[in-house]
Amino acid sequence: MGKNLTSREEDYSKWYNELVTKADLAENSGVRGCMVIKPYGYAIWEKMQAQLDKMFKETGHKNAYFPLFIPKSYFSKEASHVDGFAKECAVVTHYRLKNAEDGSGIVVDETAKLEEELIVRPTSETIIWDTYRKWIQSYRDLPLLINQWANVVRWEMRTRLFLRTSEFLWQEGHTAHETKAEAIEEAEKMMNVYANFAESFMAIPVIKGTKTASERFAGALETYCIEALMQDGKALQAGTSHFLGQNFAKAFDVKFANKEGKQDYVWATSWGVSTRLMGALIMTHSDDNGLVLPPKLAPEQVVIVPIYRNEEQKNAIAEVANQIKTLLNKNNISVNFDNRDTYKPGWKFNEYELKGVPIRLVIGPNDLEKKTVELSRRDTLAKQTIPLDHVLDVIQKTLDSIQKNLYERALNYRNNHITLVDTYADFKNLLETKGGFLSAHWDGTPETEERIKEETKATIRCVPIDNTLESGICIYSGKPSTQRVLFAKAY
Amino acid sequence: MGKNLTSREEDYSKWYNELVTKADLAENSGVRGCMVIKPYGYAIWEKMQAQLDKMFKETGHKNAYFPLFIPKSYFSKEASHVDGFAKECAVVTHYRLKNAEDGSGIVVDETAKLEEELIVRPTSETIIWDTYRKWIQSYRDLPLLINQWANVVRWEMRTRLFLRTSEFLWQEGHTAHETKAEAIEEAEKMMNVYANFAESFMAIPVIKGTKTASERFAGALETYCIEALMQDGKALQAGTSHFLGQNFAKAFDVKFANKEGKQDYVWATSWGVSTRLMGALIMTHSDDNGLVLPPKLAPEQVVIVPIYRNEEQKNAIAEVANQIKTLLNKNNISVNFDNRDTYKPGWKFNEYELKGVPIRLVIGPNDLEKKTVELSRRDTLAKQTIPLDHVLDVIQKTLDSIQKNLYERALNYRNNHITLVDTYADFKNLLETKGGFLSAHWDGTPETEERIKEETKATIRCVPIDNTLESGICIYSGKPSTQRVLFAKAY
Numbered sequence: 001m002g003k004n005l006t007s008r009e010e011d012y013s014k015w016y017n018e019l020v021t022k023a024d025l026a027e028n029s030g031v032r033g034c035m036v037i038k039p040y041g042y043a044i045w046e047k048m049q050a051q052l053d054k055m056f057k058e059t060g061h062k063n064a065y066f067p068l069f070i071p072k073s074y075f076s077k078e079a080s081h082v083d084g085f086a087k088e089c090a091v092v093t094h095y096r097l098k099n100a101e102d103g104s105g106i107v108v109d110e111t112a113k114l115e116e117e118l119i120v121r122p123t124s125e126t127i128i129w130d131t132y133r134k135w136i137q138s139y140r141d142l143p144l145l146i147n148q149w150a151n152v153v154r155w156e157m158r159t160r161l162f163l164r165t166s167e168f169l170w171q172e173g174h175t176a177h178e179t180k181a182e183a184i185e186e187a188e189k190m191m192n193v194y195a196n197f198a199e200s201f202m203a204i205p206v207i208k209g210t211k212t213a214s215e216r217f218a219g220a221l222e223t224y225c226i227e228a229l230m231q232d233g234k235a236l237q238a239g240t241s242h243f244l245g246q247n248f249a250k251a252f253d254v255k256f257a258n259k260e261g262k263q264d265y266v267w268a269t270s271w272g273v274s275t276r277l278m279g280a281l282i283m284t285h286s287d288d289n290g291l292v293l294p295p296k297l298a299p300e301q302v303v304i305v306p307i308y309r310n311e312e313q314k315n316a317i318a319e320v321a322n323q324i325k326t327l328l329n330k331n332n333i334s335v336n337f338d339n340r341d342t343y344k345p346g347w348k349f350n351e352y353e354l355k356g357v358p359i360r361l362v363i364g365p366n367d368l369e370k371k372t373v374e375l376s377r378r379d380t381l382a383k384q385t386i387p388l389d390h391v392l393d394v395i396q397k398t399l400d401s402i403q404k405n406l407y408e409r410a411l412n413y414r415n416n417h418i419t420l421v422d423t424y425a426d427f428k429n430l431l432e433t434k435g436g437f438l439s440a441h442w443d444g445t446p447e448t449e450e451r452i453k454e455e456t457k458a459t460i461r462c463v464p465i466d467n468t469l470e471s472g473i474c475i476y477s478g479k480p481s482t483q484r485v486l487f488a489k490a491y
Numbered sequence: 492m493g494k495n496l497t498s499r500e501e502d503y504s505k506w507y508n509e510l511v512t513k514a515d516l517a518e519n520s521g522v523r524g525c526m527v528i529k530p531y532g533y534a535i536w537e538k539m540q541a542q543l544d545k546m547f548k549e550t551g552h553k554n555a556y557f558p559l560f561i562p563k564s565y566f567s568k569e570a571s572h573v574d575g576f577a578k579e580c581a582v583v584t585h586y587r588l589k590n591a592e593d594g595s596g597i598v599v600d601e602t603a604k605l606e607e608e609l610i611v612r613p614t615s616e617t618i619i620w621d622t623y624r625k626w627i628q629s630y631r632d633l634p635l636l637i638n639q640w641a642n643v644v645r646w647e648m649r650t651r652l653f654l655r656t657s658e659f660l661w662q663e664g665h666t667a668h669e670t671k672a673e674a675i676e677e678a679e680k681m682m683n684v685y686a687n688f689a690e691s692f693m694a695i696p697v698i699k700g701t702k703t704a705s706e707r708f709a710g711a712l713e714t715y716c717i718e719a720l721m722q723d724g725k726a727l728q729a730g731t732s733h734f735l736g737q738n739f740a741k742a743f744d745v746k747f748a749n750k751e752g753k754q755d756y757v758w759a760t761s762w763g764v765s766t767r768l769m770g771a772l773i774m775t776h777s778d779d780n781g782l783v784l785p786p787k788l789a790p791e792q793v794v795i796v797p798i799y800r801n802e803e804q805k806n807a808i809a810e811v812a813n814q815i816k817t818l819l820n821k822n823n824i825s826v827n828f829d830n831r832d833t834y835k836p837g838w839k840f841n842e843y844e845l846k847g848v849p850i851r852l853v854i855g856p857n858d859l860e861k862k863t864v865e866l867s868r869r870d871t872l873a874k875q876t877i878p879l880d881h882v883l884d885v886i887q888k889t890l891d892s893i894q895k896n897l898y899e900r901a902l903n904y905r906n907n908h909i910t911l912v913d914t915y916a917d918f919k920n921l922l923e924t925k926g927g928f929l930s931a932h933w934d935g936t937p938e939t940e941e942r943i944k945e946e947t948k949a950t951i952r953c954v955p956i957d958n959t960l961e962s963g964i965c966i967y968s969g970k971p972s973t974q975r976v977l978f979a980k981a982y
Contacts, residue, residue, distance in 0.1 A: 029557065029621075067526070067527065069525060089588065090560070092611065094581075095581055096580070097580065134518075146530060
């Protein structure tokens with residue numbers, strides 16, 4: 001196809017890296033581990049943001065903004081949180097540079113050393129709970145339902161665009177409640193919001209579940225998650241929602257007077273999704289020709305490419321194309337009419353396939369005569385010639401059909417990759433040959449979980465919500481088990 | 492009024508600080524110089540963002556995202572830029588913390604020292620131009636019109652909420668062009684976009700102009716600005732747009748092949764507005780009762796407060812209120828029906844005045860009988876009783892009228908505070924007694940500018956666009972001058 005894209009079969013990882021850069025989604029920057037999100041990639045992220053933001057607001061949340069920097073001492077206040085987050089992070093130690101005395105350039109001014117180092121936020125629980133202490137006095141101040149859109153930094157040694165970068169963009173919700181039950185309800189609600197978003201907008205089927213103790217967020221009593229499956233059989237955690245109990249309230253002394261006037265610590269949740277979702281989107285739907293985007297998140301849903309041999313044809317086609325564009329725009333369908341002379345039609349076909357535009361319309365001299373247009377859909381690459389009269393109707397139906405088809409295709413793949421396994425030998429074998437989720441009995445101990453991880457690199461992705469209880473025998477230890485859990489290798 | 496708000500006359504600065512916190516706009520955080528933007532303040536910022544973003548996209552710009560960190564060496568590449576920006580900044584020197592050996596807590600891991608320090612971006616020209624080198628090869632890649640919404644950090648010793656904080660939120664546009672003329676046109680266009688936004692949405696009249704050489708952005712050949720006037724007679728720079736010439740292209744070696752195949756350096760602009768605009772909004776319109784918001788930026792345009800003595804009245808009023816709310820919502824007017832039992836009507840009146848909600852509707856038992864509602868407008872505090880039948884029409888007209896009135900009130904004040912001055916004695920006197928913009932002749936030298944600043948704290952805010960040329964005598968040096976410029980004390 002002239003795209004020089006490595007095929008998925010040849011090298012999935014290489015295919016991904018090439019696709020991300022060639023489709024103009026993101027690239028590595030001059031700063032180790034930090035990416036540049038290019039305009040086309042950012043436009044997809046903006047669509048995801050807008051939809052999520054709407055869903056957060058519909059569930060009663062408001063946005064706010066908290067500081068980028070967190071004093072080092074804040075991290076030490078919540079015992080398990082510090083181990084999870086305060087280690088691999090960017091540390092600000094000075095607040096001034098100066099000209100070197102030897103004229104060699106600028107150097108750190110050692111006289112401008114901070115008394116206490118500042119950590120660039122890896123997540124904001126500590127600074128936010130330090131603030132909530134001032135905001136919460138009484139039950140009338142609860143629930144406090146706040147979200148933040150922000151950048152965060154977690155120092156990473158091995159980075160991959162979108163999937164693992166030192167700086168990434170995300171949203172983090174932080175809520176405070178009167179009761180334990182309300183906080184749990186909130187954490188579950190947000191897991192459901194994420195699942196709904198993933199399935200209805202990203203066309204990615206997800207499994208809702210809870211994490212095991214060792215995979216939990218540092219400081220949480222329960223971590224809810226949505227797990228997706230990529231085309232190479234590896235799982236990807238697409239969003240998490242944490243029930244934090246009273247841990248942060250106690251660490252930051254956040255109490256409220258309840259209706260009876262008694263003081264109590266508030267109950268907390270936090271939940272987040274990040275630009276990592278871009279990785280999930282790419283790896284769920286795209287193919288060897290490039291990106292495949294669900295219509296609901298495509299910055300351009302339709303591209304019109306004209307084919308002409310002379311100025312007269314060009315003008316006549318432009319007239320038709322502009323009419324189509326106006327009609328589609330009126331019906332909230334985004335359209336790019338690419339009538340640049342500087343690129344040939346073949347180049348454009350390649351380009352928009354690479355960029356995953358859901359529908360391509362081609363108009364040539366024959367179409368003018370016959371009052372038709374050629375429609376190709378990106379998901380199946382199928383072409384059809386349609387009468388101009390029906391263009392709106394066909395396009396609306398085709399966009400719906402693509403959205404649905406992508407979801408179903410991914411669902412079929414995912415469902416075909418959940419395998420019940422009853423022996424450790426099968427487990428190891430299937431992990432290498434088929435991949436996907438392996439549903440297996442586990443004795444419930446972190447020791448077994450850790451050994452399986454060490455020996456196979458598979459982790460327990462989740463205990464599915466509403467899991468069926470059934471007695472069985474742990475595939476590793478042979479000890480009794482009460483339920484199957486989902487293992488997989490994961491991003 | 493029970494708000495305990497210091498009056499503007501008593502202490503303008505104290506009034507501002509109190510208002511920002513009491514109206515729940517922002518507060519200081521536990522991190523020196525960094526603010527927390529509270530949900531109500533952030534909701535206003537979101538409305539500003541949404542409108543600006545729309546205007547940027549309508550003028551052909553796309554959003555992208557560049558790294559938070561900038562390698563120290565990047566700053567040294569553009570000679571004047573380094574002096575302006577690489578000094579007071581947050582410096583990341585390490586990437587890991589560890590448990591102290593003596594068990595005293597966590598400390599910086601000295602073995603995890605960065606080879607090259609990273610600067611938390613104070614502005615992104617350097618990292619962006621380092622990226623543009625890879626994106627621009629030919630005239631076909633131009634113009635490159637990109638904007639970024641981001642947080643930036645400039646270490647400040649004395650901070651004030653919104654006006655001067657170490658971390659702030661902003662947008663920064665960075666564009667690349669084939670010709671000098673195009674880049675200048677872009678810089679001027681964005682100044683006009685800012686002016687249009689300030690006047691049409693924020694209801695703040697601004698003066699468009701250019702900065703003198705010493706007030707220019709570090710690295711710019713020309714800085715365009717919009718200057719607003721606050722109620723205390725001090726000016727506030729509300730936005731800037733820079734023509735950067737080929738400085739950054741040369742520093743980062745960004746060349747393109749023009750239509751003739753010849754290599755040339757590209758021409759650049761950058762432009763930005765920040766959460767500082769929140770300060771301008773507050774100080775332009777608000778009064779001793781609290782915030783006053785232009786309807787176009789108010790998160791809630793109408794609040795409905797019910798007054799009732801019993802459950803029956805409460806329910807009957809709620810029915811009417813909900814009808815009004817539905818009607819207004821349908822017409823894109825945002826409404827908060829505050830029927831909380833936990834607060835009294837008087838408390839609510841105070842609260843919504845403090846928060847600057849443009850229109851308050853009160854419905855009591857009498858109104859039920861007479862099919863009326865009491866409307867108060869926040870800008871004039873005037874009240875009127877209106878028939879329910881006319882509620883939509885009256886509210887639409889009143890919102891328009893408030894938006895217009897705020898602008899005109901501010902324009903009158905501003906116009907009454909541009910004073911022509913011809914002697915340095917008058918200049919100094921007026922600066923202390925009346926404030927505002929002083930239009931005075933200046934000999935054009937940085938030396939005179941600097942001395943006036945040292946002696947009076949007044950700076951040249953701008954040389955207005957389309958300034959009338961007239962010969963005169965510099966108020967300070969007595970040397971010949973070709974035009975008047977605008978001086979003021981400024982935020």
